[in-house]
Amino acid sequence: MFQNRSSFGVRILVATITIAVLGLTPTSAASGKPQRIISLSPSATETLFAIGAGSQVIAVDDLSNFPTNAPISKLSAFSPNVEALLNYKPDLIILNADATKAIEVKAALEKLNIKVFLEKAPKDLSQVYLEITALGRATDNLASAQTVVTTMKGKIRAAIKSGRQAKKISFFHELDNTLYTATSDTFIGKVYKDFNLTNVADPAASADSAGYPQLQSEYLIKSNPRIIFLSDAQYGESLATLMKRPGWNGISAVSKKSVIALPEDIPSRWGPRLVDFYEFIAAAIGKIK
């Protein structure tokens, strides 16, 4: 009986050790930490490197220009080529849900036993945090991702606090010189809204379900925005060109010279650099006080 108990104890010990060893050992790439990640989304790329997954990334799409040390390739974010992806022998692919035939590409990749993380464009700030956390989970960098989120929350809160004014300031966000704009339904529109800014495009919200209507010149002049944000500065638009537009000299943003050129890329990336965007807006508002 003494022998039975001790052999029983031995068995328990062996079982415990086995379970402990199994639990601590990464079993296969599919269920452990992905080591060969391809990112087909510029925003996801920025996030991956910020949450410490950079060393796991083997290739990023041709538009992922930040951070500069990311392994940029010729892969397309919007027209993914399944076979080309296969050639890299990845174990995880971050796929943009807006890519052409994203669902079918995902199905094809999964048939080839490659894990796919379908990244949907976040509609607001809370979804951004969720996406970053999800990416952290998918790449086994959860703790690091959560830290990034917490930091972002803090900095953004601070930026909003410093930039937000009690009185409402009206603004116009220009996408191109034919006056396409973004309403408060869009992600970028919500950023502006956080600062209690009034978007002159909102009355036109019903014109486009995605939130990018085209405004009439007459209407814009009449609505007289106090700030104009230029998303097309990289295409040559500036205060000088705006002043040349007929009737625009009367707009307070133009006459008071609060025409702000937005930096390239940052407004369209929802990763960690979102903080930079918030701080940029806060500073812009600060200048017109």
Added chain:
Amino acid sequence: MIKVEDLNVRFGQKEILKDINVEIEHSKWTCLVGPNGAGKTTFLKALLGSQSYSGSITDSGAEVYGNHDRNVAFVPQQPQIPIGMSVSEYVMLGRSKRDGWGNESKKSRTLVADILKLTGLFGMLNQFVSQLSGGEMQRALIARALAQEPTLILLDEPTSALDLHHQIAVLNNIELLKERGVTIVSTMHDITLAAMYAEKIVVMREGKVLLSGTSDFVIHSPELQVAFENRISVFTLDSGRPVIVAKKDLSN
């Protein structure tokens, strides 16, 4: 015998052919004459069987409308000219009635070669039909009709684009068909030629038949004059051949 009884053809409200009663004899050449708008072409289409009508047209007792048991060749005044088709391919189309579509027998291919030689088109057999002159095109049409080996051949202005000696050559070739028992019905502007070749002439005006009978009878009849509003003169050559010309002085 082709019997036409109380034939009426209407396009919507408009009456094109009114109460036509004629008989067309087999193995003979009948020619329809009359001014423009008389309904000659429509009459030909009715005889073909593709034009609906009220009344009756029977060929050897069988109603002709929709009747594909007959072998009728139709030579239109203005054909559709297929682009990119060679002359021999075009004439070979005529054999589809006998051989079925897409199955030219060796016999057919020999026959077509002979017909091309007969109509003087053999040298052009690889040329595109679209490149033929007006006269050559008309000969190609006749060649295709000949290739069909029809029992009835309907010709709408078969010689209008041909020069004088070709006119005679083509009409002579058509005339030979009578020996094989082919019935010929044609429309012709040139009444002189009609008189030369047709045994029977049908005079039409505004959808009605004014007179039908042997060439001699019709040529010298008052109805012919009425059909052309007394603007034609009939002369007879020493050989007995009638010549019909338009009057120069158009005042009646």
Added chain:
Amino acid sequence: MKKLGSESVISPIWNWKITAASFSLLIFVVFLAISFGPVHLEFQKIIRTLFGLPGGLTGQERTLLIDLRLPRALLAVIVGAALATSGAVYQTVFRNPLADPYLLGAAAGAGLGATIAITSAGADLYSLLPIFSFFGAILAVLVSFFISGKFFAEPNSLLLSGIAVGSFATAVQTYLQQRNSSSLRPVYSWILGELTVANWQKVTWSSIYIFIALTILITVSKQLDGLMLTDEEAYSLGINPNRLRVIAVIAATLATATAVSASGLIGFVGIVVPHLVRGITHRVTNRGLLTIALVGASFLVLADLGARTLLSPAELPIGVITAFVGAPFFLVVLRKKRLVAK
């Protein structure tokens, strides 16, 4: 087949060796297509896998061959055959060498259907996209028939109403896209045509419809020659021209609508391939329809191969390749056939 006859016998109008040759070409081209791509697969192993012999591809490579490359090549075969054949049929029926399968508003109707699908409910309705574009194409053609009034007495009036219907459908489509700017990208890429993610499901349903349509067309192909003449001439040769035109257009439209719903709008195949075959064989007889189908299939398979490999790893839209290749070819053939005024 250049010279037609010497001395006393005209040589046969159609040489079936040409059809056999185009079939062999197709087989060869398909093998080519499944053998090439960004991932290198050993040719021997490909053969073994296809014939079920031991020693073939395994795992991911096998999936790549069987579930990716093969359905994509087969889809190109089916769509290429459909477009080329219906283009040829339309050219005959409308007696117009510039006719293409998208006449009668089919392209615009399909585009409108696709846009409605894409703008209605985003990703959810995406799987219904083929159905919407299919019915869009069919409906547009039906409306063209309806507007032109007579069921065909005048092929040209049908052509004109097709243009009217097409313009209207395009206008509605543009309006919808303006109101839903997020649809711009998906609709644009659909319009360019894509065989990018073919799968066996798509291959199955599209091949059923297209097979039916092509069988009908090839069965009546010999008689279609009669439609190149006036109605009376055709009638005299034993054809019912109106009925034949209706059958031909219905079958050709079915083929086109299916092709478009499977792969978007791929241009030039339907207009170039028929002329290519006619130019090489020096025949315009519709007995060539089967050959045209086979050559159309080969053409699209090769074009797709180019789309996959030329700018690898990016995909060139296949519509761009067919245009780049098709347009110059077309000019050459036109000049040779002297369709341009002499």
